Amino acid sequence: MAHLILGASAVIVADGAILLVQRGHEPQLGRWSVPGGRVEPGETLAEAARREAYEETGLEVRIGDELWDLTIPAGDVAYEVHDFAATVTGGTLRAGDDAADVRWVPFGELDLLPLTDGLMGYLTRGGIIPSV
Secondary structure, three states: OOEEEEEEEEEEEEOOEEEEEEEOOOOOOOOEEOOEEEOOOOOOHHHHHHHHHHHHHOEEEEEEEEEEEEEEEEOOEEEEEEEEEEEEEEEOOOOOOOEEEEEEEEHHHHHHOOEOOOHHHHHHHOOOOOOO
8 A cells, every 4th residue: 555645736827827836856857737745744735735835936825725636646655635726925936945947837838838647637627727
């Protein structure tokens, strides 16, 4: 049985674009995803999503509703990730922590980037981006 690691992410959308980070570490090194990471001891899922968004993007966010959760198998571990809607409240955009890059990506350009497995489906099914 795989060891389960709890994680949380922030789905940040503004003006027809979504904020994505390029993963600087495995799993899925080099692919683009929403900012997120593992939950630290004593943190709630929402607190982890807010902290990870700040660490990876330099932006302060207000966490909203949980959008969905998913399990990502990765060898002898599995990541149980909870994604939350989030809104930027401050900060300065910059790639930080384990993000190789960070940028606002217009919805129409998402298919031009190598996204993490399943991300486009979650964004579409969750009503974040319009279906094509």
